[in-house]
Each structure stands twice: as C-alpha cells, then as structure tokens.
Amino acid sequence: GAVVSQHPSRVICKSGTSVKIECRSLDFQATTMFWYRQFPKQSLMLMATSNEGSKATYEQGVEKDKFLINHASLTLSTLTVTSAHPEDSSFYICSARDSGSPGNEQFFGPGTRLTVL
C-alpha cells in the first residue's frame, strides 16, 4: 500500500517550453500533496503544498507563476514548469499524505528528472 507514482520519469525539453509532471496516489486518497526539488547531493527543498480543491501554498522564493500546481482530485496533483530554462533542470519529487491516516506520514513518488536544453 501507500504507492505514489509520477509521470514522466524523465523529460528533456527545449528552453521556453512548458512541462507538466503528474503525481498520483494509487491506493489511497490524498487531500494534501507536496512538491519538492532536489539538486545533486543535496536535501529535498519543498516548493509548495498542494491541497485538493484549493490553491497551492508556495514556499518563500518559489515563483507561483512559473511552477503551476493543480490538485483537482484526491489522487492527482500536477506541476507545470512554464517557460522552462536550463536553470530549472532538476529532480522533481512529489509526496502525498494519506488522508485516512492520523499521522503525518508522507509517501514519495519516484521522481521526475527534468533536463532543459
């Protein structure tokens, strides 16, 4: 149980294009999902908290107009990197919090490697 999937696992795009990454909770409902960014050999940096049916909460320094988050259902959140540039190249990871669990357990997806040329 507690499986989170991400799609695509790897994407290469040209500078200026937009890329959408999907995060799905496969066997549980998640009213809250999180989007992280991870640079090589570094810790996870929280970008935003995604709440089903409402606007995402972005961390300080994260451009909400560049990183669009939509959480339209209890099992799906999407992150769209708009007008991507080489500096946006990174490993993007989502996590989901089990709505049925009383604790704060977060389960992570396998990550999406974004390369912007």
Added chain:
Amino acid sequence: QQQVKQSPQSLIVQKGGISIINCAYENTAFDYFPWYQQFPGKGPALLIAIRPDVSEKKEGRFTISFNKSAKQFSLHIMDSQPGDSATYFCAASYRGAQKLVFGQGTRLTINP
C-alpha cells in the same frame, strides 16, 4: 527553530557493522520524526518513524533512538549490508503542520 541538523554528511561502514546517523532539532513542538532512505535517481522511501512518547523503536535491523530532553534522535542500522548503501534523511514535523522539515542527508557506504 525550523531546522533539523543531521550528521555526519557521509559515513563509511564495513559490512556487518553498525551505522549510526544523528539528528538534532530545536522546535519542541515537533512530534513526528521519520527517517527516509533514498537510492540514486529514486524518490525517498519511508524507513521508520517515531513519536516522542517512546524512546526507541525497532523494525528489523533499523532502530530509532529518541532523546527528548536533548532534542536528538538517531538511526541505527545493525549488521549493515552493501544494499544499505544509500542517502538517509531525517525529518520532523508537528501536529497541525503538514510539511516535513528535512535534515541535510547522510550518504552511507557499506564496504563489502
């Protein structure tokens, strides 16, 4: 106050040895302390977690020791195996908060 400090940054242990990773926190409102294991190119996987009402939790070869007064917690990996070679992250959160605060990570290498 929101930081979780993790040490060491990297650790090399011989096969069969005990791996110990430490974390310290400041925010006394934290009440949930998970450890995650991450392999290269993969997302973190929840390994084991503890709440401050107990001082120790053991699952197989993995044990969390928790010292509430010192505001420290640690991960012990007994009988370490080469397959345990990965990056380990400690984290913390408090009830009512949704997000986790992560430590800096420890790259663990188990030599055969």
